[in-house]
Amino acid sequence: MSSKKKPKLKALLFDFGGTLAFLDFELLAREFSREGRKLDALALEHAEYAGREAIDRHLMSPGNGQATSAAYEHFFRGWMTAAGIPEEEFQECATRFGAIHREATLWRVVRPGVFEALEAFKSAGYKLAIVSNAEGQVEADAKRFGLAKYFDVIIDSHIVGVAKPDPRIFQIALERLGVGPDEVKFTGDIYSIDVEGARAAGIEARLIDQHRRYTWVEHEKILHIRELHRIEGSGSYGRD
Structure with a gap:
């Protein structure tokens, strides 16, 4: 045979x-830091895995299909939570992320x-x-x-x-x-x-x-x- x-x-x-090409975690750590809360670039990069897990769990759950736009919201929330950023700052961070990305891609x-x-x-x-x-x-x-x-x-x-x-x-x-x-x-x-x-x-x-x-x-x-x-x-x- x-x-x-x-x-x-x-x-x-x-x-x-x-x-x-990878996210500019050094830049994002500076952008997302606040007085009394300095973010570390490598820690922010490690936290990004929580975003990947969130997007995977969302897309791999029955009934969620291939709606990636909603899945990316799960990604960002999971990432910010793991990075220790308070929920009340999520929208501000997302807005800043989007503005920088539109100006010149953050995957740079x-x-x-x-x-x-x-x-x-x-x-x-x-x-x-x-x-x-x-x-x-x-x-x-x-x-x-x-x-x-x-x-x-x-x-x-x-x-x-x-x-x-x-x-x-x-x-x-x-x-x-x-x-x-x-x-x-x-x-x-x-x-x-x-x-x-x-x-x-x-x-x-x-x-x-x-x-x-x-x-x-x-x-x-x-x-x-x-x-x-x-x-x-x-x-x-x-x-x-």
Whole structure:
């Protein structure tokens, strides 16, 4: 009895915020601090996991479907609560967050190793794509941060009219890349949006968990995009 050979990997797909570019926690810690309550950037980043847990629990609860707009409200409340910010300040913080983000995206920190990983993947011959839930600015942000040159396709939910976890956004990426779902891998930072969306499209997915705090779901996790796939001859990328 012969086993069916697995198709060759041809492309790697990435979420944008929290995967390629990260929140500016230093700036947010300053913005959300008050007299007598100084926030620490790393503590604020760790607290953000509570927001991810809230969004996962909301989207994975029966009857909540794929209404991500409501889910992001759960995300912000969960995050602020874990950060020790009083509920009466939530609206003020949300307003300030939105104002800064509209002016220049808050997912603006490209962390060490990201460029090197993308360069290695690109040099190895893989097609690369971004699949992001955003407000129409992802391509411009990717250009501004020096990331766009690595990508063959950049999919922004606002522009294509469908958002993760709807598998159709992944299908758009596959069509534009000219590959099948079994020829790609994807990574993102929110299980219910990124991983479940990719899996619904038949795509193998990894979950970014940079601080090893994503404890409420059982799924293969990676610390950095370089772990998404091992490149032959390189011991520094991946663990496949």
